[in-house]
Amino acid sequence: MASDKAQVKLYWLEKSRAQNILWLLEELKIDYEIETFRRGSDMLAPSELKKIHPLGKSPLVSVTPPGPSSEPIILAESGFITQYLSEHFGHETTMMPKRWKEGQEGKVGGETEEWMRWQYLLHFVEGTFMSTLIIAVVVGMLKSNKIPFFLRPITSMVANQILSSFILPNLKGQLGFLEKQLETSSGDYLCGKNLTSADVLLSFGLLSVRDRLEEYGSWPAGGPQGVYPKLFAYSTRLESQPGYKKSVEKIKEIDSSLGIEF
Known part of the structure; x- marks a missing residue:
């Protein structure tokens, strides 16, 4: 039975800026999965990440819309990930401020x-x-x-x-x-x-x-x-x-599972 909610997955790379996105997901209060990756001996991201996005960098997020035949949307670059997730999942949070002044919707200069x-x-x-x-x-x-x-x-x-x-x-x-x-x-x-x-x-x-x-x-x-x-x-x-603290605890759990000292 297909889920009526979008499915979100964070592709986690050790010692990367994925920490920002993990905190954001906590603030958005949505269910998400985490798939972890280890850096190589050269401290570069593993080649497996290139199967998800051609640049093979972290953070990466996939968002699969609800529906039986939906294909995942792959999000890369922290700023783009942050904006996309805030716009689609942040309406009941403070993550994205109200865009328009009353009565100024869609007008140049009408933004708050x-x-x-x-x-x-x-x-x-x-x-x-x-x-x-x-x-x-x-x-x-x-x-x-x-x-x-x-x-x-x-x-x-x-x-x-x-x-x-x-x-x-x-x-x-x-x-x-x-x-x-x-x-x-x-x-x-x-x-x-x-x-x-x-x-x-x-x-x-x-x-x-x-x-x-x-x-x-x-x-x-x-x-x-x-x-x-x-x-x-x-x-x-x-x-x-609280969201930052929770993300830190999750990072400790992730790093521990990978045998990494936080």
Whole structure:
């Protein structure tokens, strides 16, 4: 007998941004399955993921509409996944703000400020913020023990120069932008009073980089927390969300089943 609900599956890869989507699925309060994958010795995604999507990256989500002959819809790219799931499953949640002002439906400029923030932030996180963080990770590898020890002093010096002169100024600008968004949102979250999927999407990158900022270069007295007090308080609020905590517990279960230390 066919289900009258869409079937959702998250393809989980260890140590990936699938954590964001897991939290989102918890907030959407829908039933979902998880299929797990391990990275290879080269830390790249396994080739099996390419059978699901040609790029073979994670996260991936399949959504099978209700009906006996429905084919699964494969969603890739975190921003697109977040928007699609929010639009189709988020109507009884706060994950997607109301789009239109009363009486302005479909008109240019008729969108609410909350929706405009939400839509922009989905693109900001993926197009700007995560790009900077990924470059930082790649440059940071020049200081890792994978570099021969006799070359490491040179590569570390180059890495530190790139981090302090290029990556950190860009990152400071982006964090300053987020600080301002919190100052002007009229609430505790980036789009307003309610947690949305834009906050969820941002969480992985923000929480990953928060405690490493001082590694990238110099800061004034008080450090990054003194410069971005609202952003640091906001990041703590994200960690206190029930859905976030539940997703962390699920990740621990998944990692344990794969023999990975969380």
